[in-house]
Amino acid sequence: MSFAGVAARPRGRGVRRWLVWGMPPLLLGVVLLVESAAATLLAGGLVDAPFLSGDELWEVAVLALSGVAYGELAVGVERQRRRLGGLSHIDLSSVWTFAAVLVMPGAHAALLAIVLMTHLWARAWRPWVPPYRQVFSTATVVLACLCTGALLDEMAPASAPTERPLWLVLAAMVVFMAVNTGLIAAVVAVSTPGARPVTLFGPFDENLLEVGMVCLGALTAISLALNPAGLVLVLLPLYTALRAALIRPLEAAASTDGKTGLLNAAAWVAEAERTLARTDGPVRAAGVLMLDLDHFKAINDTYGHAVGDHVLSAVAAALRGLVRAHDLVGRMGGEEFVVLLRRAAYAPRSVELESVELEVVAERIRAQVEALRFEVPTLRGALRIDTLTVSVGGAVATGSGSDLAALLQTADTALYAAKRAGRNAVRISVVSAAVSAASLAQLMPDHGPAEPARD
Incomplete structure (x- = not known):
């Protein structure tokens, strides 16, 4: 060794x-x-x-x-x-x-x-x-x-x-x-x-x-x-x-994102789909959280991509420390992260209770990112990072319309709502109708039409 x-x-x-x-x-x-x-x-x-x-x-x-x-x-x-x-x-x-x-x-x-x-x-x-x-x-x-x-x-x-x-x-x-x-x-x-x-x-x-x-x-x-x-x-x-x-x-x-050590988008989607398709086993999907760092483009433009990579790594480490070991954490690309929360299969469920639980986790993540304080080495000396914030959108899995495309589309819409609310905010929605699987490709990086900037 x-x-x-x-x-x-x-x-x-x-x-x-x-x-x-x-x-x-x-x-x-x-x-x-x-x-x-x-x-x-x-x-x-x-x-x-x-x-x-x-x-x-x-x-x-x-x-x-x-x-x-x-x-x-x-x-x-x-x-x-x-x-x-x-x-x-x-x-x-x-x-x-x-x-x-x-x-x-x-x-x-x-x-x-x-x-x-x-x-x-x-x-x-x-x-x-x-x-x-x-x-x-x-x-x-x-x-x-x-x-x-x-x-x-x-x-x-x-x-x-x-x-x-x-x-x-x-x-x-x-x-x-x-x-x-x-x-x-x-x-x-x-x-x-x-x-x-x-x-x-x-x-x-x-x-x-x-x-x-x-x-x-x-x-x-x-x-x-x-x-x-x-x-x-x-x-x-x-x-x-x-x-x-x-x-x-x-x-x-x-299967790993080189900058953060999290699952990359393709691996996260594959594992999330397996979780949703599984009818037996000890855990079930409870919901999805999509996170987008606020004003991240300004960090890259001002300090360079090397500093941006340090920031992504720090946020990824914070995410890993906050969620449970059996939850799936991935980086979808850019400054966007995604979490599939899983619950015990035998636990009683209700949309209202899981909405509250999802919001509690999302708020904990938002607060933890806002509280991050660390230094990044640069050619001009150490740069202190202490103003990060993140917007979070969540989607609660339901008995109907809980395919991955629907969860991601709903969480993505909720994330836009959090951005429109002034950023550094959390919005949770419930999946109301199934979304075409084709929508999943549009949410993946490097696929489909380009998304409007959320920064």
């Missing part, structure tokens, strides 16, 4: 300009402690480690060459994973580092891990991973190698991988992943208080992928002990797994 870290600001000149010094003091202290422990324990382990025999040196060379060959084979895929996956990223080179732990002393395995991770960073990760983050990620892998090696030396000293019991190999896998992932999670917890488990440990499927790579590392060690030439057969399955790992970030990129 790789360290995402936090943004930092360069200061001074030379060494003082390193981004690492911009970290909060507590976070910096934890990072330096982990790195110092890794360096000290590695030095001590190398002093105490026995000299490698000729066969062991051969195994080191085979693993190193295989790891470098994998790195060269995977450069393009790794770059795409970094570009698409953001800062949270599982390090798939663990197949080689864990194999090294099983066939050589922990300190020597740690040295090999440093070589392989540095090679991958130089060839594939460097544009996305600053050196200080790479150093920390490498330090966690070094400590994982040392701890796992100490366990194996204690329980089965001088044993070949094929001679170790399965329970010991499984225990070594647990220690290797727990040390690496645990240290990363600890630093993320310090940098992001109250972070959710998915932020601390990454998505479940990525962690499952890393478990698979560690399992493959165990098989690699056994293959190395039986017939080193068999490692050639590991490279193609590993590359195939790496290609498969692109599926999730590619799907996310296809």
